[in-house]
Amino acid sequence: MDQTVSSLTPTGIVVNIQHFCTNDGPGIRTTVFLKGCGNRCKWCCNPETIHPKPELAYNRSKCIGAKACGRCLQAPAPEGAFYVIADTDDRVHVNWDLVSDAETEVASLCPSEAIHLFGEVMTVDQVLEEVEQDAAFYRESGGGITLSGGECLLQPAFSATLLMEAHRRGINTAIETAGNVPWAFMERVLPHVDTVLHDHKLTDPERHKKWIGVDNKRILANYKRAYEAYPDKQFIARTPVIPGVNDGEEHIRSVLAFIAPYKNVIDYQLLPYHRYGEAKYGFLGRVYELEDFERPTPESLARLQSIIDEAFGRTSPTGA
Amino acid sequence: MATGMQRVAINCGGGYVPGLDKAVIGAVLAAAELGCDVVGIRDGYDGLLLPEQYGGEGLIKLDPRAVERLDGSGGSILGAGARTDPFRVRRVNSEDMVEELDRSDELMKIIRAEKIDAVISIVGGSALTGAHAFSVAWKLSRKGLRTVCIPKSVENDIGATALSFGYNSALSYTTDTLERIRSGARDVRRIAVVEVLGYHAGWLALQAGMAACADAVLIPEIPYDLRKVAERLRRNEEAGRSPALIVVAEGAEPAAGTERIGPKDALRKSLAPLSDPRFGEGARVIERSGMAGQAVALDLQRLTNRETVPFSLGQLIRTGMPTAVDCQLGLGYGAAAVRAVVEGHSEVMVALEPPALKLLPLAEAVNNVRTIPADSEFLRIARTLGISLGD
Ligand code: SF4
Numbered sequence: 001m002d003q004t005v006s007s008l009t010p011t012g013i014v015v016n017i018q019h020f021c022t023n024d025g026p027g028i029r030t031t032v033f034l035k036g037c038g039n040r041c042k043w044c045c046n047p048e049t050i051h052p053k054p055e056l057a058y059n060r061s062k063c064i065g066a067k068a069c070g071r072c073l074q075a076p077a078p079e080g081a082f083y084v085i086a087d088t089d090d091r092v093h094v095n096w097d098l099v100s101d102a103e104t105e106v107a108s109l110c111p112s113e114a115i116h117l118f119g120e121v122m123t124v125d126q127v128l129e130e131v132e133q134d135a136a137f138y139r140e141s142g143g144g145i146t147l148s149g150g151e152c153l154l155q156p157a158f159s160a161t162l163l164m165e166a167h168r169r170g171i172n173t174a175i176e177t178a179g180n181v182p183w184a185f186m187e188r189v190l191p192h193v194d195t196v197l198h199d200h201k202l203t204d205p206e207r208h209k210k211w212i213g214v215d216n217k218r219i220l221a222n223y224k225r226a227y228e229a230y231p232d233k234q235f236i237a238r239t240p241v242i243p244g245v246n247d248g249e250e251h252i253r254s255v256l257a258f259i260a261p262y263k264n265v266i267d268y269q270l271l272p273y274h275r276y277g278e279a280k281y282g283f284l285g286r287v288y289e290l291e292d293f294e295r296p297t298p299e300s301l302a303r304l305q306s307i308i309d310e311a312f313g314r315t316s317p318t319g320a
Numbered sequence: 321m322a323t324g325m326q327r328v329a330i331n332c333g334g335g336y337v338p339g340l341d342k343a344v345i346g347a348v349l350a351a352a353e354l355g356c357d358v359v360g361i362r363d364g365y366d367g368l369l370l371p372e373q374y375g376g377e378g379l380i381k382l383d384p385r386a387v388e389r390l391d392g393s394g395g396s397i398l399g400a401g402a403r404t405d406p407f408r409v410r411r412v413n414s415e416d417m418v419e420e421l422d423r424s425d426e427l428m429k430i431i432r433a434e435k436i437d438a439v440i441s442i443v444g445g446s447a448l449t450g451a452h453a454f455s456v457a458w459k460l461s462r463k464g465l466r467t468v469c470i471p472k473s474v475e476n477d478i479g480a481t482a483l484s485f486g487y488n489s490a491l492s493y494t495t496d497t498l499e500r501i502r503s504g505a506r507d508v509r510r511i512a513v514v515e516v517l518g519y520h521a522g523w524l525a526l527q528a529g530m531a532a533c534a535d536a537v538l539i540p541e542i543p544y545d546l547r548k549v550a551e552r553l554r555r556n557e558e559a560g561r562s563p564a565l566i567v568v569a570e571g572a573e574p575a576a577g578t579e580r581i582g583p584k585d586a587l588r589k590s591l592a593p594l595s596d597p598r599f600g601e602g603a604r605v606i607e608r609s610g611m612a613g614q615a616v617a618l619d620l621q622r623l624t625n626r627e628t629v630p631f632s633l634g635q636l637i638r639t640g641m642p643t644a645v646d647c648q649l650g651l652g653y654g655a656a657a658v659r660a661v662v663e664g665h666s667e668v669m670v671a672l673e674p675p676a677l678k679l680l681p682l683a684e685a686v687n688n689v690r691t692i693p694a695d696s697e698f699l700r701i702a703r704t705l706g707i708s709l710g711d
Contacts (some may be wrong), residue, residue: 097456
């Protein structure tokens with residue numbers, strides 16, 4: 001499959017490097033978002049990271065207009081891929097179904113970077129050069145680098161080399177994973193990770209398949225094996241809470257039961273669903289399968305949080 | 321020109337409009353008259369690509385007897401729930417990963433194996449899903465599939481036809497609902513702010529708003545300034561007309577410099593890589609049905625001495641009985657599409673150019689969005705009626 005990067009060329013496809021993140025592991029962190037994912041969560045907030053290759057995106061606010069430019073309206077851009085709507089402003093629209101696979105060539109047509117590519121091939125050194133700009137913050141806050149995605153474990157050679165090199169430079173490492181990868185990929189990367197943030201999205205395998213696209217059997221097997229194989233690593237279980245999908249107590253309790261035997265699973269965190277992915281569906285134009293989810297209410301989050309706090313022997317800050 | 325008994329398939333792209341089956345009935349009756357066989361493909365091309373979802377019955381044989389009891393209400397016999405793009409069919413691969421595959425060549429083979437000579441696709445409307453089905457039809461026709469399209473849209477935003485199938489029913493239902501909301505709001509001295517469909521084109525908002533005597537209509541074609549709307553409401557009130565109804569198309573936007581700027585937070589930064597300003601701000605995206613109306617309602621309440629109440633009609637207006645106009649139009653479009661197939665046409669869309677039904681090349685129909693021109697008579701009438709357009 002093309003989602004892996006050859007071990008001979010430890011380059012990765014990186015969507016973005018985000019500085020000063022505070023929810024991706026201990027301290028202030030720099031998060032590197034890698035491209036490619038084998039799940040299709042219907043609430044995905046990072047749709048630009050799903051496809052394994054660089055892909056075209058369009059930021060209409062940067063278009064200088066068809067009259068002033070119009071380069072994308074002619075060959076070599078595919079016929080019908082870009083168009084103007086009469087009686088509106090002159091900036092072009094994209095017909096995503098007609099953009100075809102000539103994406104790289106099309107992106108280079110645009111002088112204003114309105115049409116651009118998500119995803120850039122980067123070397124380990126290039127990534128670390130940017131990450132190390134924040135070194136002072138890591139030292140003060142106990143932070144470091146976090147690999148996210150997409151699914152960072154789908155680029156195992158790159159991720160492993162990057163994290164190993166980060167360690168060598170004294171940078172703390174974390175990954176965010178949804179766990180749906182062959183065990184060999186995990187085994188390759190995990191030795192170089194200090195904190196493993198891993199998702200438990202749904203308990204029931206059938207419902208997991210409905211909302212995520214695949215069942216969770218391999219994911220749970222991977223987690224169990226990882227907890228047992230790496231007793232010295234810190235694991236933090238996480239659930240993105242989606243009302244009507246996984247905000248019931250049963251799911252939370254079953255995750256708690258799953259992690260209970262393992263002392264190296266030091267926390268279980270809830271991530272309230274947020275809508276920030278939606279603007280990006282606009283940039284990408286592709287309708288994956290975004291459903292209209294509500295945010296979880298503070299009350300339901302507090303209720304679920306209190307179950308977790310009780311299991312971890314903490315007093316809930318909400319008093320619930 | 322094609323000869324002999326032809327087998328025509330008919331399907332619907334995503335997105336329901338009132339009276340979808342009227343086009344199916346039109347096609348079936350015309351086919352019986354013109355000597356064709358008709359089969360229906362369920363849910364777009366899902367019936368052919370994923371027959372297991374239908375117990376192997378992804379194709380429905382259609383003849384006059386099969387459509388005898390269809391009255392055009394309550395959904396379509398074919399289903400309009402197409403989820404599968406033949407060019408990006410989702411599957412779980414042998415490594416347990418979800419991926420999308422181009423299965424269009426395989427679809428073409430299945431179509432040939434089923435001895436289908438041409439496909440009539442009822443497509444269009446709604447900025448994302450409807451336009452998508454149009455493009456799929458075009459791409460398949462360029463692969464050699466004989467294709468005739470029928471335009472459907474509750475927003476009447478398909479540029480190549482004067483009237484899209486489904487619009488008249490949606491307009492009628494929207495107007496009726498706006499009337500009810502307006503009279504209720506007037507009696508409790510509140511201003512109802514009602515969001516209706518219309519991503520690129522404000523036809524539904526403008527025409528239904530005018531019909532229901534709205535105080536303001538905000539459409540995608542005219543960026544709005546709510547201070548001007550509030551001023552207009554105040555003047556209307558002084559003239560003895562109490563404000564009660566604002567209609568907002570979901571794609572309506574504030575004029576540059578008057579928009580509200582949302583806050584960013586740490587969680588956003590952590591979870592959403594593209595909250596980074598270097599990817600640009602201000603992309604025009606409808607976050608979810610009702611957002612445009614809610615934003616207008618809140619801001620207008622700040623600017624006036626009235627309470628506002630937001631409503632969203634959203635997808636509601638896609639359902640229900642078709643009007644007489646849509647019944648005629650659906651039957652006419654269905655029949656004209658079969659006639660086009662029998663006459664050997666392909667890569668065309670049937671279109672109303674009053675009083676005629678014509679055939680237009682599909683290439684002229686794709687990406688051709690029908691917006692309200694700045695010199696539209698409807699806009700002039702609205703202004704003459706004292707309706708604020710937000711400018
Ligand atoms: S090439 Fe870029 S700037 Fe030029 S019209 Fe196209 S999108 Fe706009």
